[in-house]
Amino acid sequence: MERKVRVRFAPSPTGPLHIGGVRTALYNYLFARQQGGDMILRIEDTDSQRFVPGAEDYINEALAWLGIKIDEGVREGGKYGPYKQSERRDIYREHVKMLLDAGKAYIAFDTPEELEAARAAKANFQYDASTRGEMRNSLTMPKEEVDRLIADGHKYVVRFKIDSGRDVEVNDLIRGKVTINSSILDDKVLYKSADDLPTYHLANIVDDHLMEVSHVIRGEEWLPSAPLHVLLYEAFGWKDSMPEFVHLPLLLKPDGKGKLSKRDGDRLGFPVFPLEWHDPKSGEISSGYREKGYLPHAVVNFLALLGWNPGDDTEIMSMDELISKFSFAHCSRSGAKFDFEKGKWFNHKYLQEMPDNELTVLYKPVLEANGVDPNAFDDDYIARVISLVKGRINFVSDLWDQSKYFFTEPESYDEKAVKKRWSAEMPAIMKELIEVLKGIDDFSSAATEAIVLGWIADKGYHLGNVMNAFRLTVVGECKGPHMFDITELLGLDETVRRIERGIERIKLPE
């Protein structure tokens, strides 16, 4: 009971780390930190067929970006290594032998073709207690033949011998007791001689035991095989030190049905990966939250709340707050549809809290990408621009659309606005405005506003029409912050230049 909390995140390097996997990692991390425990990163590369180069680096980089710190792992080291399953072959071989010697497992020679034939012949074929007596394995064949086959280099697998008709209980920390009858379990393959590697199930149990994992926190897709895992702990005689199980609800597609998948991102236009991923084989690029302009904290906060809540209405929480408030009792049991809009809102919130000088750093590459040399402007100028428009952005990249007129004069004028606000007398009024502006000593927002508004009132002009025409010449469209905040930043010369240019270029509607 008092044992140290040790959790593990155990992804397979078969591609980029999926956002659902990120959430699993996050919950592991939150729990470990809260309990003063250890967070292990184990690479489960027991499927040599599906190995993808670069995937492991991707996992490390993604977790680092999100602030999920690993205590033990391939890079971090630790006393329980190696942390990559392909480097633990000896350990697995030894444990497979233990099971074989104890009669809890057996060797099977059935080829994939033979298994396929068996499945085709029998509607619900399952390699289990009811059928293993008819298959080619060490239970049906004389020992000499088994030895000869192995000596001749025939490929075989080791299967777990599961007794039928037993109710196996799994205690899940968020779902309670789950019972499954062992008859529905098949004799799972534990080890493949072809590549001298165990399958997930065996490696998982052996590693969790040897690494003294206290809590197995993983996705719900593992719930059906949890009883098998319990049986394996029993077979090894490790039942007493078996970890606690926690099966997290899945992240579902926002629209239709099923688990959130790689394709959904492309289809619905939002990332399902933390970082952009370049597929080494197909060359295909999948978008990532980082590259889309998400702040790592926003992603973490958003993900934390997909399947868990703090028990009150708090939504914006720092990593430390998440750590202190996290609990399995407040995890939901059903899958959560991925709500991309809410994700944007979190990013918006975090962007608002970010100091302008930090946003300035992030904005410069965006400016550059839009053909503006950021070095042509003071950092202070950029920061002031940002402070004026940041309330309306969800991403750093939105800053461009909201503030480009601070960096480059309008190239065109919004048609609808022209139609509504530009009229025959406007050029003359704008010329008057230029003179008014030129007569102002203090071009600050408040002073300019007082003078210009006074002039409009004296002349009896229509405030909305004049101001919007003014805005049209300076901004190019009728949007943006307070007009005189814009002109203060732009300065008298630039403001006048733009009005002149507007007078020249804006054509009367019709």
Place this chain on the structure above:
RNA sequence: GGCGAUUUAGUGUAGUGGCCUAGCACGCCGCCCUCUCACGGCGGAAACUCGGGUUCGAGUCCCGGAUUCGCUACCA
């Protein structure tokens, strides 16, 4: 098909038998603010899967149906 899990507004969720004429947030709509677009403030529409029970009383407990999801590989 079998097995398991699951079920509160469009979405994420609060709710642990009376405090629920069901709260919060995203999204949506409206109003206010206002030179514009946003932001912000205020307000609105919108939900307990169905049927039986138990109980003085059920969103909350029990049974059954339905739903959705997952698993059912020599993948994890």
